[in-house]
Amino acid sequence: MMIKDNIKDLRKQPMLEPVVGLISFLFMCVNVCFWSVLAHFVAPLLLGNEKHKVLAEDYFDRLFNGWVSGNEWWLKNILGVQWDLDDNMVSDFNSWSLMISNHRSWVDVYIILAQIQGKRPLPRVFMKQALFWMPFVGTATYIMGFPYMKRYSKETLAKKPHLAGKDLETTRRSCERLLNRPNSILTFVEGTRFTQQKHQTQGSDYTHLLKPKAGGVGFILQTMPNRITRITDINVLYDQANISGWDVLCGRLSKAKVMTREVALPERFLTPEFRPADNDREVFFEWFNLYWHDKDVRMGYQLEALVTKDVNTDKSISEGNT
Numbered sequence: 001m002m003i004k005d006n007i008k009d010l011r012k013q014p015m016l017e018p019v020v021g022l023i024s025f026l027f028m029c030v031n032v033c034f035w036s037v038l039a040h041f042v043a044p045l046l047l048g049n050e051k052h053k054v055l056a057e058d059y060f061d062r063l064f065n066g067w068v069s070g071n072e073w074w075l076k077n078i079l080g081v082q083w084d085l086d087d088n089m090v091s092d093f094n095s096w097s098l099m100i101s102n103h104r105s106w107v108d109v110y111i112i113l114a115q116i117q118g119k120r121p122l123p124r125v126f127m128k129q130a131l132f133w134m135p136f137v138g139t140a141t142y143i144m145g146f147p148y149m150k151r152y153s154k155e156t157l158a159k160k161p162h163l164a165g166k167d168l169e170t171t172r173r174s175c176e177r178l179l180n181r182p183n184s185i186l187t188f189v190e191g192t193r194f195t196q197q198k199h200q201t202q203g204s205d206y207t208h209l210l211k212p213k214a215g216g217v218g219f220i221l222q223t224m225p226n227r228i229t230r231i232t233d234i235n236v237l238y239d240q241a242n243i244s245g246w247d248v249l250c251g252r253l254s255k256a257k258v259m260t261r262e263v264a265l266p267e268r269f270l271t272p273e274f275r276p277a278d279n280d281r282e283v284f285f286e287w288f289n290l291y292w293h294d295k296d297v298r299m300g301y302q303l304e305a306l307v308t309k310d311v312n313t314d315k316s317i318s319e320g321n322t
Contacts, residue, residue, distance in 0.1 A: 017250040020079075024249035027074055035067040036140035043143045057181070060144045064122045068113045075110060081248065083114050084257040089232075091119040096182050096227040098220060099123055101234035102209055102299065103188040107248045107256075108236045112186065115234070115258045123184035126216060145177040147185070175223045184232075185220060189213055189292075206296040208303065214288040218276035221265075221284075225272050231263040231291070235299050237306050259302050263291060 042063070045056035075081040097120050101112055109125075116122060124146045127138075142148065178185065190210040192198065204211050221228060237257040240247075247253055266287060268274055276284035 017252065021246055021250035024074065024079065024251075027078075028071065028249070031070040031074075032067060033136050035063045035070075036136040039063050039140040039143050040136075046143070057145075061122065064144065065117065068117055068122065071110055072114055072117075075248070079248070079251045079253075081251075081253055082255040083111050084255055085111075085115050086258050086260045089115065089119050089260045090262060093121060094182055095229070096178075096224065097121070097123070097184040097232050098217070098228045098230075099184060099186045099232040099234055100189055100217070101186065101236055102295070103190050103193050104236060104238060105193060105243050105248070106245045107243070107253070108188075109186075111236055111256050111258060112234060115260065116184065120232075121182060121184045123186035124178060125186045126220075145183075147175050147178065175220070179224060179227065187216055187220070189217060206292065208299040209292065209296045212288060212292045214285055214292075215277065215281075217288065218281060218284050221269065222275055222277040226270070228265070229270060230265055233261050233263050233291075233295060235259040235295070235302055237299070237302055239306055257302075257306055259298075261298075 039060060042056055042059045045052045045059070076083075099112070099116070099120075101108060113122060124144075125141075127141055127146050127148050189212040191213040192210070194208075194210055198210060202211055235258070237259065238253070239255070239257075240253070243253060269276065269284070269287075274280050
């Protein structure tokens with residue numbers, strides 16, 4: 001209670017907000033390192049028999065939940081952040097889920113995990129191979145079965161043709177553990193956080209989204225055939241024009257909203273012969289661009305409703321005080 005009250009006092013003074021941000025950052029670092037180190041102690045079970053491996057996966061899920069719960073406690077009780085979650089999200093622990101979200105800030109991960117916790121297996125996020133070298137966290141995510149993706153540029157493939165197809169093989173191997181039991185996979189297909197500058201530089205055809213990089217989704221579908229039948233579409237909405245991770249750590253974010261829906265994949269995509277990362281790439285991209293356009297339109301209506309609701313709420317409060 002003393003920590004909570006002290007930080008509340010600091011948040012009331014704008015000049016001291018960076019102090020709140022630093023304390024929050026240190027807490028987040030300690031929290032992730034604590035659970036990551038514990039994951040390393042569980043890792044030897046993966047070298048045992050099938051019973052030990054199942055036990056290890058169960059422990060990893062508990063550690064993952066512990067990390068999420070720690071973050072949630074700090075964000076809600078210390079920083080006063082209120083998530084407006086989608087209660088209508090379908091609860092399903094018996095199917096594989098591919099979750100696709102827009103991306104505004106690294107804080108998106110925290111609100112998405114809050115949305116998913118208790119409704120789906122907590123998601124494994126596709127990691128860039130370079131992140132493997134992040135102390136504790138990189139090796140912990142690898143141990144816990146987070147899939148790593150290695151991609152080669154067109155220039156690299158032109159110089160080294162023998163690498164063609166190696167990226168898909170790397171992705172396939174990293175997904176093997178995800179095939180053993182129902183899991184969730186989360187991906188941000190924009191590839192980077194949305195900003196107005198990036199939007200203009202890209203010349204994006206969408207209003208609220210950057211151009212999608214759907215190749216990774218094609219990789220996932222091709223390396224996990226007959227597992228994923230739908231996309232869980234997630235829109236993370238902020239009533240602030242600009243939001244950064246630092247803003248949240250400093251206590252400058254009061255709330256955020258999540259909207260979800262289930263998007264069934266076309267039946268053709270569910271056949272073993274469908275190759276969205278190879279032969280059927282063009283067909284897949286055509287369908288995905290239509291889905292992305294629909295997502296953009298929906299986000300427009302949802303953001304408008306969010307802003308209108310806030311305006312009406314402020315007006316009601318103002319009228320009530322007069």
